[in-house]
Amino acid sequence: MARRRGRDRRLAEDAAPAALPPRQIVNRHAKLALMSDDQVAAIHAASLRILETTGVVFREERAIAAFQKAGASVDGERVRLDGDLIDTALATAPDTYTMTARAPGFDVTVGGDHLAVMPAGGAPFIYDLDRQRRPGNLNDLAMLVKLAHLSPAINVVGRKMIEAQDVPPPTRHLPCWQTCLTLSSKPVQSGFVHGGYEARDVIEMLAIVFGGEDAVRTTPRAQTNVNVNSPLLFDRAMTEALMVFAEWGQPVQVSPFVMAGVSGPSTMAGALAQHNAEILAGVVLTQLIRPGTPVLYGSATSNVDLRSGAPAIGSPESAFAVAASTQLARFHGLPSRAGGALTDSPVPDLQSACERAMTLTTTVLSGVNFIMHGAGILESYLTVSPAQFLMDCEMLDSLAVMTGVLEVNDDTLALDAIDAVGPGGMFLASEHTQSRFRDVHFLPDIAVRQGYEQWEAEGSRDALDRAEDHCRVLLESYVEPNMDDAIRAELEAFVARRQDEIMGGVQ
């Protein structure tokens, strides 16, 4: 099993100038497969029929032109694709890629057996440390970036971990990306809902941070999420962002938002067929723009509660879709994004914890390569809780140990120790145990194993209380990573200039 540090060691190291280096879960075990190979093939065949017959709408002229040039059947905004175009695109899309960070040890591998985790994306509300749910702001984002930077379980920072509602939407990307790029050394992801100008601004900011345009053009540095307006529609802003990132060779994640029963069929087979068709259409566009562009097979597919029409992301159908989408991604040879710690509960409670743990365990065992909602999400993506963020990091640490490769050798099989202790004996005092007791097992920071009386004697503080305590202590230990003063100043000047331009009407 992998070995983990305990509470004392973590806090001591967190107080040091640099954050603990992140670690990625590597899933070398057999991956979960809830569908048969025949079912995977049948769903893909249905997707090809959808792409050929119904087609997909792209609300962007350059995209339409690119499809037309490649030989797709184009009818206004509607594009119909055949299997050859799909196969050609899948042949150039890589199965693995690396995002290179601005500090050593912070690079992120996406694909193969590797899992990269980002905490959250798109939540308008925060459930804060005073247990208030309120609109998020730029300070909240900064706090979450610090937590993400400090947590070894987190690999990628989400610029939309919380929506900074105190910044006007058209310029929000500027201070938010600045916050992410300066307060953490970890690569950043975001979607772009206002159009290609946001994506181009970000490319320029990356060029400032990484030392010029070539340093971006030649190496993945950040990532964008492209949500499909399911069913079968790519809107202008998302399509523009896809194309800008693809032109620069930056990874693109194509994520249908199939809510079975609303934006897709209620039956999971049909929902997955549509989802697969939508992703493949997006994959084709990335490879038409620049062959070899890293593209993630994304999924936010789940269902709705058909009693009310409300989304159900903590549902068993959602967890099933995570496993199924990941099987489909493997079938295509593409890296996968799906799942995370998902819940529909409006507050951190037993429901939120049950649903998050069930979906997160399924996600890790499925062999997903990228989690976009791995820590802190509540209320069907609408809210983020920093305390639950840390509990989810502890779950990720725990799942890393559970799925770590077992060491089997003479030393770990311990036959001499078993014989020496003998029937009815005790291992606690044995040399075999004593020489290992500090690091042989996972030691959690938040979870307790002390029994009721001891817990009561220590003040009856439940897991949410303890997670909030831990959050405050961790944030106290935060130290901003180094950044060259000239770069910092250039970034600041760029943000100020673009804010003025955009508010003045120049995108």
Add this chain to the structure above:
Amino acid sequence: MARRRGRDRRLAEDAAPAALPPRQIVNRHAKLALMSDDQVAAIHAASLRILETTGVVFREERAIAAFQKAGASVDGERVRLDGDLIDTALATAPDTYTMTARAPGFDVTVGGDHLAVMPAGGAPFIYDLDRQRRPGNLNDLAMLVKLAHLSPAINVVGRKMIEAQDVPPPTRHLPCWQTCLTLSSKPVQSGFVHGGYEARDVIEMLAIVFGGEDAVRTTPRAQTNVNVNSPLLFDRAMTEALMVFAEWGQPVQVSPFVMAGVSGPSTMAGALAQHNAEILAGVVLTQLIRPGTPVLYGSATSNVDLRSGAPAIGSPESAFAVAASTQLARFHGLPSRAGGALTDSPVPDLQSACERAMTLTTTVLSGVNFIMHGAGILESYLTVSPAQFLMDCEMLDSLAVMTGVLEVNDDTLALDAIDAVGPGGMFLASEHTQSRFRDVHFLPDIAVRQGYEQWEAEGSRDALDRAEDHCRVLLESYVEPNMDDAIRAELEAFVARRQDEIMGGVQ
């Protein structure tokens, strides 16, 4: 996906005289495998060396005599076994068995792809609906038997779901088994810590309920758990109970209690090698007593927190051991018991929910055949919470849906509906959705998906509040299953007579 009833329908049916029939999860998907085949073989080879070299102690003369007669090497209470004795036993132990219940529809299959769930076993404390932790009593047991009877996710009643501390230990088995046998139609399991007389009393009670001794001798009706006093020791009471149940052909579960670092090596490879050796020794004894006796490959193997020596059953090492033990059981062709909804948290809180969901999800995906701690456990097995019992049942329902076989056919692929709705359309009002909306997705009883504002408007009741409400409503709906008056009277007379005899010194 399997289809589930909603809140309204469940409550209506629960109000009917009979409980909803239980359903078993059937795991037809590929099972989780966290160890390689080579690792499984290496652990088994190490176990054979432990059995040959170190051996196992049995504190019971008839067991020792049986081993000696079979050709094992016997040295006082210590028995050393070779691979041939193991192989002979494994050849006659069945891979699947059925416990036949006293009412149709309540039979339980253990083995193959089937999962049977029992709620809990051995908890001395209850965390009750007034949120008090206190010693359990016979009324608490009756309440939990009613909940188990009413919950379709539960297949087997545990006579020790709570320890009835208001009954003297030597006679406790009598009113407790009477409670289980009369208040539920589901098969019952218990361990026997006071010796073979308890097991013999229970066989007599089963004979009363099922219509004579032959009805027991020819058919599994109940089950016993035999805990090994790890390392490598079977005490007198457990060994006696094993032998009584084996003589009567009733299923025996052999469960080591390897806490890595205390009652086994701290390294998981060694802990599993010892655990596997202990189970195989127990399996041999069952088959020496009566070849063909159903025997479960049990596991309560986990670790301890080496900072304090406290058990850690909600740990990643515990979840890993569930998956690993289940792989070993499959390797031997034996049905498996492991895992459940496990936690070390002293109260129902976010920790308890996270740990339970992580271990339960891993348990189901591992393809375990029998869960002994599937609903309600807190505080490392010490406490049971009825509210969490129902939340765990909802998780089991949810996992049944998630792992249910996907239906892939023209109807569920829904290509016509996708084409008719078209890009940018809505499925909610389509005939394909409307004709299915009542039963296509899982509809939880306790979890909500309503968003924060609605939740606040409805009184801000969290999941624990709602689970407690549901518990009260469900118990209101309970109706005792039918039992012939003569049988009921005979059972009562037997319990009264045996209580007098035992308290008078006659076991």
